[in-house]
Amino acid sequence: MRYAKRGPLRFTSHRDFARAFERALRRAGVPVAFSQGFTPHPKISYASAAPTGVASEAEYLEVGLREPVDPAALRAALDAALSPGLDVLDVVVASGGGLADRIEASHWRIELPEVDPAVLAAAVATFTAADEVMVERMTKQGRRTFDARGAVITIDVSGPPVTPSVAPAVPCAILELVVRQVTPSVRPDDVLSGLRVVAGLEPPVAPKVIRLAQGTLTAQGAIVDPLDADRDGATIGGR
DSSP: OEEEEOGGGGGOOHHHHHHHHHHHHHHTTOOBOBOOSSSOOBOEEEESOOOTTOEEEEEEEEEOBSSOBOHHHHHHHHHHHSOTTEEEEEOOOOOSSOGGGGOOEEEEEEEEETOOHHHHHHHHHHHHHOSOOEEEEEETTEEEEEESSTTEEEEEEEOOOOBTTBOOSSOEEEEEEEEEOOSSOOOHHHHHHHHHHHHOOOOSSOOEEEEEEEEEEOTTSOEEOTTGGGTTOOSBOBO
């Protein structure tokens, strides 16, 4: 399944979403398969969830079912059972292979209010020219230092659309990134930390981040939806 986190619901943590999704499965009457053992759990697997506070149009998960269901009906039932802003966009039959194996990279958009696009472009040029850009972040294993440059495949700068009749009141730079999936993961805030390290870029306003896509990576640097290989399925069966 592909789902989105939009608007205020981008502040939903992954754990909170998982709870909400399990409740939605129950409300929708979905025949979910459960694990064996003393404390059975629903067979749900999440792939590369976006950080809390980040919006996304491309979050993915897998659900094991006890019996076949219609994908379109399942999508509609789950979407209705979830809060607006947590939106189920696509449901397909898994034809084989793990979903996590199909996630190689993500496409991010970062809006930076009150940052001049020319200033951001100069910082990006310095970042791109560096062989490596070391940043620090607290992880589950403690504070770690890692390279934020090597995972960045493409990085581009633009500004908001401008029309002759409407001029932006304040500047707003937009950063588009394609970042390879690595360990530890390089997140949009790590790239912003890298821009601060190499170019002193300090956005005066909190950025707005959205993940536009994630999936497999082509030789040309494009991202392919991981569900594309499964779209010929007609029903979802037990797994």
